[in-house]
Amino acid sequence: DTAVSQTPKYLVTQMGNDKSIKCEQNLGHDTMYWYKQDSKKFLKIMFSYNNKELIINETVPNRFSPKSPDKAHLNLHINSLELGDSAVYFCASSLTWDQPQHFGDGTRLSIL
Amino acid sequence: GENVEQHPSTLSVQEGDSAVIKCTYSDSASNYFPWYKQELGKRPQLIIDIRSNVGEKKDQRIAVTLNKTAKHFSLHITETQPEDSAVYFCAAERAGGTSYGKLTFGQGTILTVHP
Numbered sequence: 297d298t299a300v301s302q303t304p305k306y307l308v309t310q311m312g313n314d315k316s317i318k319c320e321q322n323l324g325h326d327t328m329y330w331y332k333q334d335s336k337k338f339l340k341i342m343f344s345y346n347n348k349e350l351i352i353n354e355t356v357p358n359r360f361s362p363k364s365p366d367k368a369h370l371n372l373h374i375n376s377l378e379l380g381d382s383a384v385y386f387c388a389s390s391l392t393w394d395q396p397q398h399f400g401d402g403t404r405l406s407i408l
Numbered sequence: 409g410e411n412v413e414q415h416p417s418t419l420s421v422q423e424g425d426s427a428v429i430k431c432t433y434s435d436s437a438s439n440y441f442p443w444y445k446q447e448l449g450k451r452p453q454l455i456i457d458i459r460s461n462v463g464e465k466k467d468q469r470i471a472v473t474l475n476k477t478a479k480h481f482s483l484h485i486t487e488t489q490p491e492d493s494a495v496y497f498c499a500a501e502r503a504g505g506t507s508y509g510k511l512t513f514g515q516g517t518i519l520t521v522h523p
Contacts, residue, residue: 327509337495339452339513351508386451393509394501396442399451 299323300400302387308406309377316373317403319387327351328370329388329397330362339386345370346393374405382407410435412500414514422522427488429517431498432480440503441481442511443472446495455496456483459503488521495519 300321309315321328329352330342344352345364359375370387387400411434421427433441442457458465458472458481465472469488474481485492498514 329509337446337516339497339516341510341512344509346508352510390509394440394503396454396457397509397511398454399444401451 300387300389300398302385302400302403304403305401306404306406308408310408311377311379313377314373314375315377315405316371317385317387317405319370319372319400321368321387321389321398321400323389323391323398325389325391325398326367327390327393327395328364328367329390330370330372331386331388331399333384333386333402335383343370343372344393351393377405377407379407381405410438410500410502410510410512412498412512412514414498414517416517417515418518418520420520420522421488423488423490425488425521427485427492427519427521429483429496429498429519430480431482431500431514432478433500433512434479435500435502436476436479437502438500440501441472441474442499442501443470443483444497444499444513446497446516448494452497485519488519490521490523493519493521 327346329344343362348364361373384402388397390397414431439460444452446452471484495516499511
């Protein structure tokens, strides 16, 4: 079983639409993260939740809203999608926030 | 905030040779330094990490060294194989403080191992 799983794997949509990406981890970890990897492969953290509580919120447009219904799930909702949102979005988790992070397989978002 | 510089951006070696990738960081309070390998179209995978209380760590063909004074750390891969070809990322974090797991990544190194 995949330890950190994301759905969908691919997301192709039009500018202006709203979309969600889901993430689930079965590792029993307390901390979950969202990262964005741009076309130049640069990885940058967006958000982090610890036990359902937001602990990192980088300078991300407020069109991006994470939600953690429980500590095993962290979803990302994006409103009014823009061309610049095209990227691969990775979910990750760690036992606690100072332990190694393990990544999911990513969601490739393409905006037409 | 933390800034991590990674060099080289591309590295091409012959099978069996060694490969070295270097990173420098700016925040002297950073104390956790992982390395990730990302194959094409796949997720970043943790391959080795080091904390600031040690200077070197080895795991089979890979090793990481840390120089806290100079604020740089390096990944060493010996006896490279074609399956080592991937993008390698270094990262730094001030673990245990108020950074709350915020990893700052380097720009990545594309390693190509020629058979």
